[in-house]
Amino acid sequence: MLKDFKAFIMRGNVVDMAVGVVIGASFGGIVKSLVDDVLMPPIGLLLGRVDFSNLYLILREGTAPGPYAALAEAKKAGAVTLNLGLFANTVINFIIVALAIFLVVRAVNRLQAMQKSKEPEAAPSTRECPFCASTISIKAVRCPQCTSALAE
Template identity: 55%
Template sequence: MVSEFKEFAARGNVVDLAVGFILGGAFSTIVKSLVNDVIMPPIGLLLSGVDFTNLFIPLDGGDYPTLEAASAAGAATLNYGLFINSVISFLILALALFFLVRAMNAVSRAKQDDTPEEPPAKPRQEVLLEEIRDALKAR
């Protein structure tokens, strides 16, 4: 098992995977900021000033003006506004990754189209038969 792990770690895929995770974490921070700071305020404004971060249901039956106030009071809450923000963040992230993968596939296809394909090699029997034919013609 140790030797398998060494082989796996030595391939270089681990480094690629680590870079992917780090970039993914940074990208998710950007997406979260985009959703919370750019997209949700106009949507809230269009919906009569609704602040999605303060959409919650207190499970203790109390009345709290904000989620912070409910949390400070120690009330258990069902935070569906934060869930909506998370769903929107996920959709934006998925869309961005879709476009990234689509662009990478287009570049990959373009590279494949640029390289001429070599015709497949003839089977050995066919090559030998052609040599025999050519030798017989030469006689």
């Protein structure tokens, strides 16, 4: 069983998938930092100094009555909140990751198309017998089906 597991793990597509998952996770961290630390602060400034990570609605107050200065304070008090800012950050993260994946897939498709156009087409290895219309080898001088002599 251990031998079979080792053979499964060492297959090329499993290793490729593992590398993709690790790179994807680290890329997700980079995109999260880009959104939280680079994109959202200027957008919040333009919208009147809104901190998107603290943009929430209180659905039910917690044990300590509000108002709460930050989302962490509301959660600590046990308030039920609708976290609109965190949702907006997550949506923007998704859009950026989807765009990046789209660009990578598009580039790979273009490279594959260029590779296919560079490959010469293989010469045909068969032809059709003019007498019986069966498929025969291109090197044949007599049809194996109808035994007709074929012209070169």
